[in-house]
Each structure stands twice: as structure tokens, then as C-alpha cells.
Amino acid sequence: MSPPSPSVLPLSSTNPTNPPLLSLSGIVKSFPGVRALRGVNLRLHAGEVLAVLGENGAGKSTLMKIIGGAHTADAGTLAIDGQEQRFQSPQESRAAGVAVIYQEFNLVPALTAVENIFLGQEVTTGGFVARRREREQVAALFQRMGVEVDLDEPCRRLSTAQQQLVEIAKALIHKARILVMDEPTAALTSHEVEKLFALMRELRRQGMGILYISHRLEEVFTIADRVTILRDGGNVSDCPIHAITRDQMIERMVGRPLDQEFPSRRVKRGGPRLEVSGLRRGKAVQGISFQVHRGEILALTGLVGAGRTETVRLVFGADPRDAGEIRLDGQVLDIRSPRDAIDAGMGLLTEDRKLQGLVLRHPIRENFSLPNLRRWCRRGFVQRRRERSELDRYIAALRIRLSDPEERVGNLSGGNQQKVVLAKWLARDCEVLIFDEPTRGIDVGAKYEIYLLMNELVAAGKSILMISSELPEVLGMADRILVLHEGRITGEITDVAQATQEQILQLAHA
Amino acid sequence: MPEPMKPARWLADYGMILVLVLLCAFFSAVTYSEQSPTGEAAAGQVVEAVLKAVPKGARVLVVASDQPGDAVFAARVERDLTAAGARVLATVTGEPRNAREALQKIQAAGGLLDAIAATRVAGGWRLITDLASDFPSLGSPRVITPASYRWPHFLKSENLLNIANQIAVIAIVAIGMTLVIITGGIDLSVGSLIALSAVLAAGFIRDRAGGMSASTGGMVLGCLLAIVVCGAVGGFSGLMITRFAIPPFIVTLAMMLVGSGLAYILAQGQSIYQIPDSFVWLGRGADLFGLPNAVVLLLVLYALAQVLMSRMKLGRYLYAVGGNAEAARLSGVPVRRVLLFAYVASGLLAGLGGVIMASQLKSGSPTYGNMYELYVIAAVVVGGTSLSGGEGRMLGTLTGAFTIAVIQNGMNLTNVESYTQKVVLGLVILGAVLLDKLRQAR
Structure with a gap:
């Protein structure tokens, strides 16, 4: 393998009269029972960032997998530099200069950055891996990218942002000219997002074509040159970024005018329900106290790593606490496990629904019933008729879209999966609901439905403790905001109507 | 709403049962051979045949070998024939030698023999098939054995x-x-x-x-x-x-x-x-x-x-x-x-x-x-x-x-x-x- 050329990219021309770097036309793809794509067109030029937007289920992931060679289209053509391609495997796509960075990274956790980057294409001399040369190449590349990544740590010890950089470096070493990124900012802090965007701009300047998929519309305006919007497997819009507004984007994604992003509510706050004082665990949570009232949504916000999730896990008994008292309606609770917290009337919607919220391979019905089985069973036997009628009730109430309750929950879209998690706690009739990133990875329409549901819950006198990294959501939904920084509360905002994102960010960096 | 089970799903859930059934069918086919009933089933059949073949009060000898189920056979035949009015002169289980002794005793007593109820194996002994030449004075007893049939050994x-x-x-x-x-x-x-x-x-x-x-x-x-x-x-x-x-x-x-x-x-x-x-x-x-x-x-x-x-x-x-x-x-x-x-x-x-x-x-x-x-x-x-x-x-x-x-x-x-x-x-x-x-x- 030759050393990389002085420029990060082996690319030359960005002349718009050239054929587009990547062009798709009339792409059709069906799966058993679903028509995922029904004739999608897309153009990506060299030196351009193209944002692909759409609700979950609009076909973005399928499209990405076709470009990456993981799926083959049923009909339509895919061309690179005007040359028609038919990728039969990810290897062929990579050889044609395409690099796809999925949300779940393709890194071997136990290998170092250098080993991962050269995996399958090791630089060898006489059959032995030339480790020093590999290392030098990677070090030089990271330097040109303007980032620092520890080359000797196994990748599992690197932060999400650093793992992402390793993925990008892998694409560059493999001389990719088309970079496809799926929700690259989903797990990054705002500072890390800035750095990533700077790198993307530099790659764009050097002539790379970047296809960028995101749910975060604010970011699309800062980084994209052009937007392609998909709905129900087809194109609905393709225009330069300056020719479209945020509201227009949402309307085209959901296919109907959106009156407002956050539904309003009028609920009178009741007395204190959940009272937490002096909560501690190691360095993550260093003495946190707060109250949640009846009919209130209290938001915990702050940067990633500020201790928000750690705090609610302590309240819920998911991790053991070093110190702290938890009271519910004035009664001190002895919470040692999630089971105790559930018995006391709490429910936790976890941050990561795939790893912690659901048993993905199990049917929707069984996931829904899991926390409720103890109440729906007599002498150890599950009352199946009752289980079924409760499930039907919540499927209707939450408008969960499914074909069969015996289907694996993992087959549902993100929004519907989240509704299943919500349903299981609603059926438990929890008094205090802890929502950790309730709308992460969920499309705009489903988000709105979840907001409506939160309003209904507080209107019924329940209390909600919400964690969110999306500041507009915090400002739009919370009655009161607590800002955390390094395991401590650094500010409380009671007058949410007058608060701004800047105000929260200042407290978060305090 | 209970749905009818789709064939694909049924096959997925119970495909292994199908494999098991096919295996059973295969081994049944390759072990398909001549079988003879033993034990109780054989006894019932033989008793019925004896009663049909000879008159009431007939003199009968019961012979069985020493294979599993033969003792049951002998006991059952003796009991049922006696109950039906036949005279069971002797019941033998074991080897041809034992049967010969029993026959000699009957011959010595000067009696005639109307029928011999035997298992399939005992009925095939040279002693029994050549009875007429070895023991002419016993008359010509009918030798009755269970009928054989064809059936897979595996499926017994x-x-x-x-x-x-x-x-x-x-x-x-x-x-x-x-x-x-x-x-x-x-x-x-x-x-x-x-x-x-x-x-x-x-x-x-x-x-x-x-x-x-x-x-x-x-x-x-x-x-x-x-x-x-x-x-x-x-x-x-x-x-x-x-x-x-x-x-x-x-x-x-x-x-x-x-x-x-x-x-x-x-x-x-x-x-x-x-x-x-x-x-x-x-x-x-x-x-x-x-x-x-x-x-x-x-x-x-x-x-x-x-x-x-x-x-x-x-x-x-x-x-x-x-x-x-x-x-x-x-x-x-x-x-x-x-x-x-x-x-x-x-x-x-x-x-x-x-x-x-x-x-x-x-x-x-x-x-x-x-x-x-x-x-x-x-x-x-x-x-x-x-x-x-x-x-x-x-x-x-x-x-x-x-x-x-x-x-x-x-x-x-x-x-x-x-x-x-x-x-x-x-x-x-x-x-x-x-x-x-x-x-x-x-």
C-alpha cells in the first residue's frame, strides 16, 4: 500500500460539468411485505455535503445500505463518476471508493485504532505486519485531520467521538471519495459536534462528497449544502439548503403542515411527590438533591457525562448509591433494585432502548408485559386473556403501528419501539415516570405524539422526570429545568418561558 | 384475535418433528421384515386356533423356548386352554431337550396327543417337525404356532x-x-x-x-x-x-x-x-x-x-x-x-x-x-x-x-x-x- 498523498484525498476536480460523483436513479427495493424504496433519485457532487432527511421508515437506511453494497436494489441504477455499478457486497462498494459509517461502528473493540484502520489491508513485509509503518501512516493522517486519538488503546476504551474519527480515518486510508454518515452526531457532545463539522468542511474542500443523514435539523443548516427529503420510500424534495426553511423541511418530511412542535398544556402543579436528597455515587454523582411535584415535568439537562443518566439510575435502583435519601409522598423508600423502585410506583424509560429497554428478539406482547406480569398472574400462571386485552388497549391508545403483537419488537420502527416501552410503563400505572432521552432517534411525527402523551400524563397528576440533550425539547416541554455539570446541580431555571438555550449552555459549562 | 397458524411458521416451529417422523419412516422401511407375535398376543392367537382345530377335552402339549416373553406365552396358553376345557398334558419352556423329555413321558404313559401349541421358534424345532417319525405312537398331533406377518422391526x-x-x-x-x-x-x-x-x-x-x-x-x-x-x-x-x-x-x-x-x-x-x-x-x-x-x-x-x-x-x-x-x-x-x-x-x-x-x-x-x-x-x-x-x-x-x-x-x-x-x-x-x-x- 502506498503512503497517502499530501492532500488527505486522492481527488482532483470539483468541476460541476463533470458527471456527479454519485448518482442514483429510480432505485426500487422491496422486502417481504414492505416496499422500502419506490424509485429514489439522488445526486451527490464532489465537494458537497448532501443531507438526506426523512422520518423513520422513509427509506434512508435502506438507501444507505444500497450505496454501501449491503443490499442490492431491485431496480434502478447506481453510478459513480457516470459509470454504472452493481454492488454485490460491501467490499465492491468500498473498492469503488464508498465508505459508510453506520451508527453502530464497525470497529473491533479489542483492537487499537491502527489495527482497526488497516484491518483486512495490513501493510506487510515478508508476511509480517509492518506495524511501525502502519502506525506512522495513521499518526500522519490524524495530524492532517487535526485530531488526537490514542493509537495504542483498544478501541473500546476510546470515546464515541474518537471511535468515529477512527472510522473516518479508515475511510481516508482506503481512499474513499464518497463518505456516507448515518446520524454521526447522535452520541456526540456539542463541542465534539463542532470538531466533527470542521473536519467535514475540510474534507469537502478537498473534494470529498459527503452524504449526511440526520434527525437534527439545526445541524443540517450549519453543515449541508443541499437537502434531499424522502418520504415513504420516494423523493419529495431536493433543493439547496438556502431555498428551504426548517418548518418546510418538517412539513415535507411528515407530509402535512405542522402547527407547532411542542403541544401546549395547562396543568396546575401539585405538592412534592418525589424528593431526592444528597444522592452520591463516586465521581459521577456528587450530592444531588431535587424534588419533582405532582403534575410537573422536571427536566435534567447538561452535557453528556454531566451525571444525568447516572442520577436517575440511582433513583431507580439500577446502580447502588453511596449515599442519599429518596422519598415518595413523604415516605422514605429503601430502594435497592429496580424491582423496589417499580413496586414504589416508578418507571424508567431508558436512554438506550435497544440495549436496556427492550428484549429485541422477543414479541411485542412479551416486552409489553414484562414489568406487569406480577400483577397479571395468579398462582404463578399468567392471565393471558387479561394480558391480551391490556395490550390491545394500549396499542390503540398509543397508536402503535404493528401487524401482529407476536412480531419481534426489534422489527418495529424506532418510534413504535419507544411506544412499546412507554406502553409497558403506562400499563404499570406508575406515579413517577423517568424519561431518559424519550425522543432519541425518533421521527418528528412520533415525537409529537410522545409529547402529547407526556402532557396527558402530567394532566392526570403524574410526575415526569425527563432527561434530554435537545435543548429545544427541554425548553418546549419542561416546567422546570435543572442543569448539571460534573455530577452537581449548577443551576435551576423556574421561568422556562423566558429561558434561552444560551442560558442553559452557560450553566452547563459552569 | 387468534389467527390460523401459517404453514411457514408451523414448519419453522415444528420442523424438527418432521425430521423425526422422516427418520422413523426410514428406519421402518429398512427394518421391514417377517415378524411373529410373542408373549400375550401370541398366546391369545394360539389358544383361539387350538380350540378351533381340535375338539373339546383334547390333549395338548405347550412348548415354548427360552426367549423373552416365552414364559408369559406358556403360562397364558396353559391357563386359557385349561379354562376352555382342554387337557394340557405338560407345559415346557426351555430347549428341545426339555420338550423331548416331556414327549417321552407322554409316550411312556401311552397317551395320544391331539395338538401341540408352540411358539414360532419352538414350532420350528426339528423335534416337533419330525414328530411323526420319532414318536409314531402319539398319533398325529396338530402343531399350532402363531401366524407370522410382515412388519417393521423398528415399529414394534x-x-x-x-x-x-x-x-x-x-x-x-x-x-x-x-x-x-x-x-x-x-x-x-x-x-x-x-x-x-x-x-x-x-x-x-x-x-x-x-x-x-x-x-x-x-x-x-x-x-x-x-x-x-x-x-x-x-x-x-x-x-x-x-x-x-x-x-x-x-x-x-x-x-x-x-x-x-x-x-x-x-x-x-x-x-x-x-x-x-x-x-x-x-x-x-x-x-x-x-x-x-x-x-x-x-x-x-x-x-x-x-x-x-x-x-x-x-x-x-x-x-x-x-x-x-x-x-x-x-x-x-x-x-x-x-x-x-x-x-x-x-x-x-x-x-x-x-x-x-x-x-x-x-x-x-x-x-x-x-x-x-x-x-x-x-x-x-x-x-x-x-x-x-x-x-x-x-x-x-x-x-x-x-x-x-x-x-x-x-x-x-x-x-x-x-x-x-x-x-x-x-x-x-x-x-x-x-x-x-x-x-x-x-
């Missing part, structure tokens, strides 16, 4: 019951293994626990319950003791796994060595056979409709396990823990207790398996159950349970166990030698899992 009810009895130990232990594997674990200690249990039960009966003259109570106590000790070993494994997060493979590998070692120490490396004859009741007896007791126990246990896994809260919890332990914990499932249950159950059932084996072989030896963990795991895996946990069916495991048993039995009947049998069995296990993977990939 004795053979089918034999298959079930042979697999009983593995199938029962596989119930516990299925529970453990569904939680995402594995239990390698079951083979050793079978040996430990057999040695404990036999040793207790020999040393504490009076040996050859032990009472029923003493034998039951010994068996219960053995089963409880194995359950405790399973509980210990479970504690190591839940409290200290040691991988199940390692913990149960250690307990496999410990259990086997303890069995050898307790038995001082010998077989323990000073046990009353009545101890074989569980392993060889057949009290209910002619079904072996071990098979009845097997069916009852599978029915209970199936109900547990499909209808009960605990069953759901077992699946949930195997599917995603963290999600289960955060939904209020007592994950540690559920895991502990699985390993205790596996230990108890391995203990029961050991007791059954001791009863079948009327002795306890530390060599019992050697490699059984692998056959048990094979039964579970062939039955469609995934080693990654969260999925699997009890009835699948039963099918898997019977598939293995049928293959072994079929090869025995068709005289495949034991080394070849191992090769075939290994390939079949691989094939079954491959089939499962291909089905899932679809």
Missing part, C-alpha cells in the same frame, strides 16, 4: 418403548439444560452429577439402609438425598454465576470435575451393587398401560416444563433474562433469582437422571453419565434452542432427544457398528443446527 411396540426407556435419562436431564441455555448459560456439570447421584443413592442404600434387604422407605430416602445434593451443587454453581459474575462455562466446568471426583471418592472407584432387586422399579418397571415408569416420569416432567415455559410468569422471566438481562432487570425481573432457579433445576434433574440410571442398571458407579453433558446439550440444540439464549422450546428438546435416540436405535437395528454411529450422530447434530440456521436466514 417393544422397540419403541425401548427407545423411550433408553433416552429417558438424557431427555430428563435435558429439561434442566434447556432452562439454563434459555437464560443464555450452559451447564457442563450434569454428566458428573448423574454419576454423583447414582453413587450417592446406591451408597446410601448399601451403607445406611440395609443393603440387599433395604426397605422401600430407605431406598426412597437414598434417592431423595442424591437428588437434593445434586440440586445443591447446581445452586452453588448458580451462586458463583450470579454473585461473582463468573461465566457459566467456567463454573460448571469446575463443578464437572468436582462432581466426578467426588463420585469416585465416595464409591472408592468401584461399582456399588449391593442393592435390593426391587430398586429397579423406577428404571425397568412398567406399571401404567405397559409404559415403562421412567417414560411416564419423562412425559410428566415435560408436560410440567412446557406449562412452566409457556404459561407461567417464571417461564417468561427465564426467556427475558436470556434475551436481554439488563432490560429484564430494569423491568423489575429478579434476574439473580431466576438464574439461580435454572441452575438448581438443572442440578435436581441431573440428580434424578442419576437415580434412574442407577435403577436401570441396578448399581451405582462413578463412570455413569460420562460425556452425557454433550449428548444432553446436543438434544437441546437439535431441538432448536439457541445457545445465545432467549429462545427455545421444551417440546423441541424432547424432539431433539428422541431424534438422537431414534438414530442410535435405528443404527443398532441395521447393524451399523458403534464407531460409525458416532460419526453419523455428529453429522446429524451439525445438520440439524445447519437446517435451523438456514431457516432463520430465510
